[in-house]
Amino acid sequence: MVNLETLTARSLRHYELGRLRMAVRVAIVLGPIVAICLLEPVGREACACCAGLLFVASVWLRFRSRGGVESVTTGLLAGLIPLAAALVLTRLDPGCAVAGPISYCTGFSLLIGGAAGAVVMLCERGRAPLSNHWLLAVAVALLTASLGCIRLGMASMAGVALGILVGRASMRGASVAP
Amino acid sequence: MDPNLRKAIQSAILRLADGDRSAMTPLVELLWPVLLSYAERGLRDPQAAEDVAQEVLFRISSRISELDTTRDPLSWAFGIATFEIMSQRKRLQRRRERLVGENMLDSDTAASSVEDALIEAEIHAAFAEALDQTSPDDAEHLGLRGAARGGPATPAMRKRRQRALDRLRNLWRSIYGQS
Known part of the structure; x- marks a missing residue:
């Protein structure tokens, strides 16, 4: 005869292992993105640091709950826009890395951040309303964006962060308005 | 299944998936009781059913995070259970087939060796009987009795052995016939 307590404990262990396996699978998506970012000669250390942080955060969020899984998916999707844009900008204008806070580079970051914020809002709309999961999605998007933006300086990072918040808020305002 | 129980299981699976x-x-x-009874019905072996039900429960637990919540969770769980039960049945069937095959092979080998041994014993007995009726000189010429002679065989010795062999052959035919 099976002891239900033992069975529950063993089932829980299998459950946690299954969740961890599912959570770690995010590496399949993150791997190529990080590899592309690390190919860039400038700011590799910072990029690797951000990649490590993004991986840990993604695994943890996905492991924790389904809401976390959705936040990571939304964040990665949204963060890809500023990441790609930042990589292109680094190629086109290497001067952006040393440009001041008031420059067209910051303006550009704000703009692409806005696009990412809009994506966050659009993804949220298609899913069930889950308390403050949008904040987690924004955090993941910012970390993803930082893989490309970190080499453009803190001003660009701040621009993207602000852009994401503004973009999300404006999309939300547009969808709520009659 | 009782609708309330069904709903409670579905709710628990969905909560875990979340x-x-x-x-x-x-x-x-x-x-657990539902899985156990399902496995017992599928396998008709209480011990094996318990093992399979446990395996199913662990498999459901480890894959619950991948559940598509738009699908019916109970159907999904029973899908896993059915697959495991069918796999176990196939394993048992294969084991049974292998055991039957091995037993048949063993009995074939044993039967052939017993038959060979019987034939060999019969031939030995017949040969001993024929040998008893040969003369001591012939037995000596054939090298079946007495000390073996050293040195090369002379033509006379070869002739004597040939004649002794012919007499033994005739004796064999007279006792056991041409066949």
Whole structure:
């Protein structure tokens, strides 16, 4: 005869292992993105640091709950826009890395951040309303964006962060308005 | 299945899929008897059924985070259970076939060796009987009795052995016939 307590404990262990396996699978998506970012000669250390942080955060969020899984998916999707844009900008204008806070580079970051914020809002709309999961999605998007933006300086990072918040808020305002 | 039980199991699975670990205790309490009886019906062997039901429960637990919540969770769980039960049945059937095959092979080998041994014993007995009727000189010329002679065989010795062999052959035919 099976002891239900033992069975529950063993089932829980299998459950946690299954969740961890599912959570770690995010590496399949993150791997190529990080590899592309690390190919860039400038700011590799910072990029690797951000990649490590993004991986840990993604695994943890996905492991924790389904809401976390959705936040990571939304964040990665949204963060890809500023990441790609930042990589292109680094190629086109290497001067952006040393440009001041008031420059067209910051303006550009704000703009692409806005696009990412809009994506966050659009993804949220298609899913069930889950308390403050949008904040987690924004955090993941910012970390993803930082893989490309970190080499453009803190001003660009701040621009993207602000852009994401503004973009999300404006999309939300547009969808709520009659 | 009772609709309330069905609903409770579905709710526990969905809660676990959402990441609520506290739903594991009610899920095991509710799902275990259902899985066990399903496995017993599928396997007709209580011991094997318990093992398979445990395996199914662990498999459901480890894959619950991948559940598509738009699908019916109970159907999904029973899909896993059915697959495991069918796999176990196939394993048992293969084991049974292998055992039967091995037994048949063993009995074939044993039968052939017993038959060979019997034939050999009969031939030995017949040869001993024929040898008893040969003369001591012939037995000596054939090298069946007495000390073996050293040195090369002379033509006279070869002739004597040939004649002794012919007499033994005739004796064999006279006792056992041409065949």
